[in-house]
Amino acid sequence: MPTPSLTALPIRRLTLRDLAACADLSEDRRWPREEHKWSLLLTAGRGYGIDDPDGGLVGACAVTEYGPHERPALAAIGMVLVAERHGRKGVGRRLMRHVLSTMGTTPLTLYATPNGRPLYEELGFKAIGRAEMVRGHFTPDGSGTRVATRAATAEDLTTILRLDEEVFGTDRTHIITRLPAFADQLRVAEENGRLIGYAGAWPNMDTHVVGPLIARDTETAKALIASLAAHSDRPLRTDLDVRHEELLAWAKERGLASVAFNTVMTYGVTELPGDWSRRFAPLTVAAG
Helix, strand or coil: CCCCCHHHCCEEEECHHHHHHHHHHHHHCCCCCCHHHHHHHHHHCEEEEEECCCCCEEEEEEEEEECCCCCCCEEEEEEEEECHHHCCCCHHHHHHHHHHHHHCCCCEEEEECCCCHHHHHHCCCEEEEEEEEEEECCCCCCCCCCCEEEECCHHHHHHHHHHHHHHHCCCCHHHHCCHHHHCCEEEEEEECCEEEEEEEEEEECCEEEEEEEEECCHHHHHHHHHHHHHCCCCCEEEEEECCCHHHHHHHHHCCCEEEEEEEEEEECCCCCCCCHHHEEECCCHHHC
């Protein structure tokens, strides 16, 4: 029988049963398998994919919604991947148009690679910023810090959620409440008993990804990164908003080297909600 046209293959919702196929697709494009991250995206968000009649997936993407369930205030698109053998045949464009149609008037955001940016611009996304990925073994400077940090406890969760919504600009309880199980570490910074920042470090292949990173100021962000590094034996990786120039310079002095840049883009809104000055790094660029 002839192989069906790619345009005739249906787009369907993905579930955790598709975890291995999603990881295979990542590997096919020479990305890390990242099964741990895929599991979060498929449970906290929605995955969309196209089945390959010959096995596996033709393409896939993930959408994570924030705000009220019945009327999301923002949705993040990530992991837009097309199998190499089906590249440059309009599959990525078709997946993205499906997401745009499904999300209606909900404002959208994504982190675009240099390869993906032309497609997103064609679809109407606008560049509003950049993030720099840095990676490496963190070397403490030995000077210490005046900012107090500690491991988060269950009693901190309500306060973390309140701070996160204030800084991120909309509710993401369904993501943040998964952090204690998803991350290897969740730490908070406080001053006079008041929580002024928090950060997680979650396992991704051979690294610990620092994110989310929410902090009152740069010194607090530094203290959180240093405290996470002190309790990790892996290289750290994080995606820092390039506007946080001081933190980026400090991270590079401490051994984290630049790996790549991604463009922050939006659709249907000219700026992201919240307070960028306290939002230093996302949980993952795939979830905004």
